[in-house]
Amino acid sequence: MLFEKILHLERQWDGFNKKSFNADELLAFISSQNIIALPDKSVYSAVLFKYKNIPFILYSPYLPEPLLVLSLGHELGHYSLGHLDWLTLEQSYLKFLSTCGFEKDAGIIGFLFAIPTPKLLKLELEHRLFPEELFRELNYFSDLAEDELWQICERRIRIYKAYKRFLKQLTKT
Ligand SMILES: [Zn+2]
Numbered sequence: 001m002l003f004e005k006i007l008h009l010e011r012q013w014d015g016f017n018k019k020s021f022n023a024d025e026l027l028a029f030i031s032s033q034n035i036i037a038l039p040d041k042s043v044y045s046a047v048l049f050k051y052k053n054i055p056f057i058l059y060s061p062y063l064p065e066p067l068l069v070l071s072l073g074h075e076l077g078h079y080s081l082g083h084l085d086w087l088t089l090e091q092s093y094l095k096f097l098s099t100c101g102f103e104k105d106a107g108i109i110g111f112l113f114a115i116p117t118p119k120l121l122k123l124e125l126e127h128r129l130f131p132e133e134l135f136r137e138l139n140y141f142s143d144l145a146e147d148e149l150w151q152i153c154e155r156r157i158r159i160y161k162a163y164k165r166f167l168k169q170l171t172k173t
Contacts, residue, residue: 002081002105003166006112009080017112020140023068026113030057030076037072045095046071048078055079066141069114070096070107070152077109078102097151108159115152120160131157 010017013029021029030037040047040058045067047058057075059068074096078084083102096107119137123129131153141149 002108003163005081006109006163009109017116018118019116020119021069021073021113023065023072026069026072026076030072033076033079035076035079046075048075048084050084055084064143066114066138066144066152067094067148070110073110073113074106075110076113077106080109081105094148097155107155111152111156111159115156117160117163120157124160129157129160 006017015021015025015029027037035055035057037057037059039061041061043058043060045060045063049056057072059072059075063071081102083106095103096110098104098107115134115138120129120134123133123137131150134153134157135149138149138153141152144152
C-alpha cells in the first residue's frame with residue numbers, strides 16, 4: 001500500500017517528507033541512490049529508464065525549479081515503488097499532476113519531496129489549511145504560472161488529507 005511504503009521511505013530517505021528539497025539537493029540525493037541523472041534538452045519534463053541495468057533519469061533543463069523538483073521526485077517515486085521493471089519512457093508535461101493509478105502514486109512521492117507534510121501541519125494548526133493559504137506560503141514557487149501553482153496547492157492539500165486518514169486508521173488498528 002502506498003502510504004505504508006511512504007512511512008518506510010521516511011525512515012530510509014534522510015529528509016524525505018520532512019524538509020523541502022531544492023533541485024540541487026534532490027539531484028544529489030538521486031545520485032546517492034546510484035541513479036544517473038542528466039539534463040536533456042529533448043525531454044519535456046523527466047524520464048526514468050534502465051540501460052544495462054543502470055537506472056537513469058533524464059530531465060529538462062528548461063523547467064522552473066519547483067516543477068523540476070516535482071518531476072524528479074515523481075521519477076524517484078516510480079523507481080522506489082518498483083515501476084521501473086515494466087515502465088518505459090514517459091514524456092508528457094506535468095505528469096506529476098496525474099490522478100490515476102501508478103502515475104498518481106509516483107506523483108505523491110514527488111509532492112512530499114517538494115512540499116513536506118510539516119508545512120501543511122503548520123497551516124492546519126493555524127486553521128489555514130486552504131489552497132489560498134498554501135499558495136501564499138509557497139513564495140519560492142513564484143516562477144510558476146498562477147494556474148499551475150493553484151493546481152499544485154489543491155493537489156498537495158488532498159494528499160495531506162489522505163496521509164492523515166491513513167495515519168488515523170493505522171492508530172485504530
Ligand atoms: Zn510517471
